[in-house]
Amino acid sequence: MILGLFTTITAIAGSTHGKVFQHLSELPLDLMTFDFIVSGGGTGGSVIASRLSENKAFNVLLIEAGPDTADQLGLSIPGWGLGKGTENPSQFIWNYESVPQEGWNGRKAGIPRGRGLGGSSAVNGMVYTRGSKDDYDNWARVTGDPGWSWNALRPYIRRSERWTPPAGGRNATGEYDPAVHGYMGRVETSLPWDGHLEHDIRTIRNAEIQKAEFPLVLDGNAGRSIGVTWMQSTIGNGTRSSAATAYLGDPVRKRGNLAILLNTQVLRVHPVVSSVRRLDIRTVEVISSDGGTAVKFTAKKELVLSGGVIGTPHILLNSGIGNRTELESLGVASILDLPDIGKGITEHVAANLVWDTVPLNTTTIDQDLAYAMWQQNRTGPLTATFTHQILWSKIPSSSTLFKEWKDPSTGTTSPHLELPLDAAQNAYLALLTPYSRGSLRLASSNPLLPPLIDLGLLTHPFDMAAIKEGVRIMKRFYSGPAWEGYITGFRGPDPDVLSNEEFEKRIRDNAITFYHPVGGSAMSKRGEKRGVVDGELKVKGVRGLRIVDASVFPYVLTAHTQAPVYILAERAADLILTSWGG
Ligand SMILES: Cc1cc2nc3c(=O)[nH]c(=O)nc-3n(C[C@H](O)[C@H](O)[C@H](O)COP(=O)(O)OP(=O)(O)OC[C@H]3O[C@@H](n4cnc5c(N)ncnc54)[C@H](O)[C@@H]3O)c2cc1C
Known part of the structure; x- marks a missing residue:
């Protein structure tokens, strides 16, 4: 895998929107332009891609690390769940594990997250x-x-x-x-x-x-x-x-202004022009989940991170956005000191x-x-x-x-x-x-x-x-x-x-x-130092970048967490559309 090699795409209009691409190599890179790029096709990301592409004036690219989930019988039948009737079940799960938990006498906690269209809502x-x-x-x-x-x-x-x-x-x-x-x-x-x-x-x-x-x-x-x-x-x-079934069904997939790119992992986000005083972050660096050369896409209007409670803080930290001292100690060049990224889960x-x-x-x-x-x-x-x-x-x-x-x-x-x-x-x-x-x-x-x-x-x-x-x-x-x-x-x-x-x-x-971790990019008041995003879910100190997933929850609610993500994402879609006159 050559992470140093990039192909940079500042895309132009084309006719290939409205498709589900199974592999990065299938995407006709020189033919596409996107107003919005949504990184992570899970619970929050599916809502955003679906709602933004309701407006035919906007072209949307949704990037998901995992495969499609819609055709998996095992995931559709409530009594079966992940396992029976599911092809290679492990491909639909990020099988994270915690570090040894002091409060659990050193035991580790399993932290499964959905991987595939629909994200955790497809496996929960x-x-x-x-x-x-x-x-x-x-x-x-x-x-x-x-x-x-x-x-x-x-x-x-x-x-x-x-x-x-x-x-x-x-x-x-x-x-x-x-x-x-x-x-x-x-x-x-x-x-x-x-x-x-x-x-x-x-x-x-x-x-x-x-x-x-x-x-x-x-x-x-x-x-x-x-x-x-x-x-x-x-x-x-x-x-x-x-x-995936509720927001990205067949009629939505056929929209001419929505492209869904599967099996593609977002590695980092980048500023569009590094010299501007306020960071303008609308570029994603991605790689096929089976390896290869990293590629960059730039959104014309906004980049939305919806990688979930683990995925989103992880992408931000990899990008040099987080606690400056901690990042530099690992050799990651810091582009923005936002110490609360990854904190307060x-x-x-x-x-x-x-x-x-x-x-x-x-x-x-x-x-x-x-x-x-x-x-x-x-x-x-x-x-x-x-x-x-x-x-x-x-x-x-x-x-x-x-x-x-x-x-x-x-x-x-x-x-x-x-x-x-x-x-x-x-x-x-x-x-x-x-x-x-x-x-x-x-x-x-x-x-x-x-x-x-x-x-x-x-x-x-x-x-x-x-x-x-x-x-x-x-x-x-x-x-x-x-x-x-x-x-x-x-x-x-x-x-x-x-x-x-x-x-x-x-x-x-x-x-x-109960598999309900939240936080790590918490919302707080605009102008307040604490927190990562403001009430409009915009990353503090940055233009062009929002977060829409469970990582923005400031604390875990008194609920299983998928419905709150749907509610959050529905309002977030409205906030984004309103900002762009949609
Ligand atoms: C096993 C399990 C059982 C659960 N049971 C329930 C339940 O019964 N009821 C309930 O309300 N909640 C339940 N939850 C919790 C709930 O499903 C989640 O809190 C919610 O769906 C999270 O939504 P999200 O958008 O934040 O993240 P997700 O839905 O997890 O979406 C994140 C998406 O981003 C993708 N992604 C991550 N990193 C990258 C990257 N670098 N590049 C590209 N894509 C990336 C992921 O593959 C995923 O598709 C359960 C969760 C799990 C895992």
Whole structure:
């Protein structure tokens, strides 16, 4: 691979837009001009490329490191996921790993990210949760831009969503609020295909008995989820709805003003003219994912980075944008000192809790029959993922915890904890509001080597204390008459039985993450030194460069993170179009 050799393209108009190019060599380099270049065809990048190319006046190039995902049966069938029915599954995943985590007794955390059109939305667990009103209202405070508040974002929430009936068309009245959904948007969402199972029925009964603490909430996506909610997924007609299928379907791919370049990795970004006082960064340096010569493309108007929480900070650091001292110590020439790049990464950490139950009547799914059902009418067990209900819980403000630490929650509508209610025998309690922060830095000056990622999991004492409090809350949930004849005991780890030391060891030895890392290019107020992008998602101190992906989140929301990326990207597309009179 010859990284030193470039072909520089300041492209001119041509007739070859409107194609999906499988390889860099297929792109007719001398025939193309792009107003916008989007780097990373994942959740955020697919939205941006799709929305910008709705305007026929703009030519758009979308560059994605991985392959197409639309034709992969395994990725389409919710019950299969990555594996069965997927060609060479590893090609669809960046299999990152953290450095040894001090708060996990030295264990490393797996950090998978989607690689391919649709990015993580094409490989994720399809849970559809938007987060709380306060999560977004706080974005507005952090950026000084009221356009990021929940109320201002409502049109973008609706624009991103297309609510559909559950697979098979069962009546789901009472399990969601029709008033809070979008019906004309892009990403299909729905409730599970089958009706209420025993655990669901007991939860509903429990909600009557323990109404004050664990009420049944009609719709967890109405801005306040605290209580038990029905699980909504990015599934339509029994099939995964990803950013690729929702935003880059056939009619979009046929647009004459959109080119999609697959299997091509962005290495760095570069200033267009190095001598101007304010950096004008609109050039990307790319290489085919199978090697070869590096090539540069320059956007006429803007370059949008959508490489995700790892990809985007990694590209910026490789480009010499980041902490100057750290970069120069690795031999990377600094072009802009932006110390917060790669800093402040947050992730949902989850503790494994085990309850004993009576032997449950579980029927083994006949996989051939299930596949036949899916093929015939897109219904049956393969249309579903893993749970029907989620418990969202708030640690009471009277808790002694908040005498020692300021409550990190964004407000009264934000829960602190989440317990997906699929299997009490092997449950995972997630802390949604961690104080711990991680970071990402370069391992070397070679842009093809993965960065060093430290998620900082369980390094802040609040997080362990909050999990301890959370376990007590969950013990209360699974107690009382609704669970008689079902739950027979709590196997722990139980903070009321174990010593502090034993409890913490059990948590640190067995914790997992929910695959929701965010941050590393956080948004903040324009003019504020802290942060990486302003409220318009423009990189500070630079012209021509924006970031649209989960790396701009200033903290992890009280939600699984794909819906927030869709919401962010829908507004970002509007901001970009407005800047250019589109
Ligand atoms: C296994 C898994 C399960 C998850 N489950 C859920 C869930 O059930 N519900 C939920 O809400 N969220 C879930 N998430 C999280 C959610 O999917 C992500 O937070 C969200 O999709 C991230 O969107 P993004 O645009 O920031 O990044 P991504 O969607 O990851 O997109 C980044 C894209 O950029 C590309 N890219 C990166 N670097 C480069 C480069 N140098 N050159 C070119 N292209 C590059 C990548 O290949 C990728 O396509 C899950 C994530 C994973 C990985």
